Amino acid sequence: MKDETGITxxxxxxxxxxxxxxxxxxxVESLFLTDSNMQERLLAIEQDLTEDYLEDSLSPADKQxxxxxxxxxxxxxxxxxxxxxxKDWALAEASSTHATPATVTGVxxxxxxxxxxxxxxxxxxxxxxxxxxxxxxxxxxxKRLAVEQELAQLNTPASLREVPSQMTSRDLTPGTFxxxxxxxxxxxxxxxxxxxxRLPLVQTERYSRYQAEVxxxxxxxxxxxxxxxxxxNDVRLRLPAHFLYRGHYLIRLSGINSSGSVGxxxxxxxxxxx
Amino acid sequence: MARDSAxxxxxxxxxxxxxxxxxxxxxxxxLQLRDGLEKIxxxxxxxxxxxxxxxxxxxxxxxxxxxxxxxxxxxKLYFYGVARNxxxxxxxxxxxxxxxxxxxxxxxxxxxxEETADLRExxxxxxxxxxxxxxxxxILNYYAKEKQAKIDHRAELADRLNTSVETLRxxxxxxxxxxxxxxxxxxxxxxxxx
Numbered sequence: 185m186k187d188e189t190g191i192t193x194x195x196x197x198x199x200x201x202x203x204x205x206x207x208x209x210x211x212v213e214s215l216f217l218t219d220s221n222m223q224e225r226l227l228a229i230e231q232d233l234t235e236d237y238l239e240d241s242l243s244p245a246d247k248q249x250x251x252x253x254x255x256x257x258x259x260x261x262x263x264x265x266x267x268x269x270x271k272d273w274a275l276a277e278a279s280s281t282h283a284t285p286a287t288v289t290g291v292x293x294x295x296x297x298x299x300x301x302x303x304x305x306x307x308x309x310x311x312x313x314x315x316x317x318x319x320x321x322x323x324x325x326x327k328r329l330a331v332e333q334e335l336a337q338l339n340t341p342a343s344l345r346e347v348p349s350q351m352t353s354r355d356l357t358p359g360t361f362x363x364x365x366x367x368x369x370x371x372x373x374x375x376x377x378x379x380x381x382r383l384p385l386v387q388t389e390r391y392s393r394y395q396a397e398v399x400x401x402x403x404x405x406x407x408x409x410x411x412x413x414x415x416x417n418d419v420r421l422r423l424p425a426h427f428l429y430r431g432h433y434l435i436r437l438s439g440i441n442s443s444g445s446v447g448x449x450x451x452x453x454x455x456x457x458x
Numbered sequence: 459m460a461r462d463s464a465x466x467x468x469x470x471x472x473x474x475x476x477x478x479x480x481x482x483x484x485x486x487x488x489l490q491l492r493d494g495l496e497k498i499x500x501x502x503x504x505x506x507x508x509x510x511x512x513x514x515x516x517x518x519x520x521x522x523x524x525x526x527x528x529x530x531x532x533x534k535l536y537f538y539g540v541a542r543n544x545x546x547x548x549x550x551x552x553x554x555x556x557x558x559x560x561x562x563x564x565x566x567x568x569x570x571x572e573e574t575a576d577l578r579e580x581x582x583x584x585x586x587x588x589x590x591x592x593x594x595x596x597i598l599n600y601y602a603k604e605k606q607a608k609i610d611h612r613a614e615l616a617d618r619l620n621t622s623v624e625t626l627r628x629x630x631x632x633x634x635x636x637x638x639x640x641x642x643x644x645x646x647x648x649x650x651x652x
Contacts, residue, residue: 199501200501202501202503210542213498213501213538214535214538216494216497216498217491217494217495217498217534217535217537217538218532218534218535220490223490223494224628224631224632225624225628227497227631227635228624228627228628228630228631229627231627231630231631231634232627235601235604239604239605241605252503253500253501253503262573262642262645263638263642265578266578266582266638266641266642267634267638269575269578269579269582269641270582270597270601270634270637271601271604273579273582273586273598273601274597274598274599274600274601274602275601275602275603275604277598277602278598278599278602278603
């Protein structure tokens with residue numbers, strides 16, 4: 185097709201492949217510089233030529249010429265790769281529009297993935313974080329359940345009647361570790377498996393059952409041992425030695441009346457040394 | 459390879475004034491002219507198109523004061539004349555080397571790249587999002603078919619848009635050019651060229 189310059193598309197294609205004589209070349213090039221329409225026309229035809237190369241539609245000779253002009257520098261080669269990507273993308277878009285779900289290609293799947301990646305990655309990260317948090321929480325919950333079970337087992341009336349060999353007993357005096365002048369200190373030893381603490385009852389009111397809450401000072405975890413019987417004027421509380429670490433501990437002992445409500449608490453403190 | 463030294467400002471001003479009396483228009487013509495000359499050097503398979511483009515401007519800068527008084531006609535044609543001389547000089551140099559290394563195209567593997575195909579697609583995707591929906595649809599539709607099928611497809615597309623295939627091609631060229639630049643910049647950010 186000719187325009188007002190009389191230059192055909194075929195001539196422009198030949199020029200782009202370096203296949204014209206000097207006179208034609210000068211004519212095309214001077215128009216290319218002075219006529220913006222010609223400039224765009226020529227570059228658009230160059231775009232077609234690139235497409236033909238990528239589709240392997242050029243003759244072997246034209247392909248050689250094309251490579252000489254358009255694939256010599258890294259910049260040109262990158263432009264070719266980008267043009268190929270644009271074409272591939274458009275073809276995949278078009279085929280996915282017409283394809284049934286069963287015939288959607290792997291390329292299309294990858295493309296969809298790439299498009300979704302920006303959305304999916306934060307979601308996947310959030311899911312992984314949630315799973316890790318859940319695993320940690322479950323793990324610590326299981327540990328806590330095991331400790332609570334062990335504490336309950338050690339402090340049943342039947343267990344409290346027994347005197348295990350690897351047990352040490354201490355009398356505590358009421359008062360917090362800050363107020364207590366003489367805090368009871370227990371040294372951890374390998375031969376001690378259970379620590380028995382005798383908690384004297386100072387309140388006049390007596391209860392049939394007591395509950396003790398044990399907390400390490402500065403820690404954020406507390407364990408409650410329920411249904412502790414009172415014997416004479418004190419309540420005995422047994423703790424496994426492996427449960428205790430170096431530091432200060434506080435016990436809040438409360439009576440439980442027949443209706444199940446909790447009475448006023450008395451505090452006891454002790455320290456573990458290693 | 460671009461030169462280290464730029465045109466002296468007063469010479470550049472003279473060139474701009476010669477190209478157009480409106481400085482903004484002149485600046486636009488100047489940039490277009492640079493691109494056009496570089497393309498011509500590439501089309502003539504010159505050894506260093508960027509350097510030759512700079513050399514064209516340097517040579518003209520030396521005479522521009524006189525040229526503004528004496529030259530009649532489109533200044534761009536004068537630039538082209540200088541470029542033609544440089545092409546001839548460059549071809550002589552190439553011929554000297556041609557006996558040593560034949561002018562056969564090197565084996566090209568366009569798939570070999572610093573950037574990965576994934577990265578290219580990622581950039582393509584983000585650059586497509588920067589286009590207006592109309593332009594995005596047009597370019598994807600234009601490239602939706604290949605080989606023989608694309609000819610009918612593009613004729614139909616042009617018909618639907620009430621334009622000619624040639625005009626459609628130029629419109630797509632502009633979109634593709636913008637897309638290409640966007641992708642190149644995106645890749646340069648992700649994989650800086652060595």
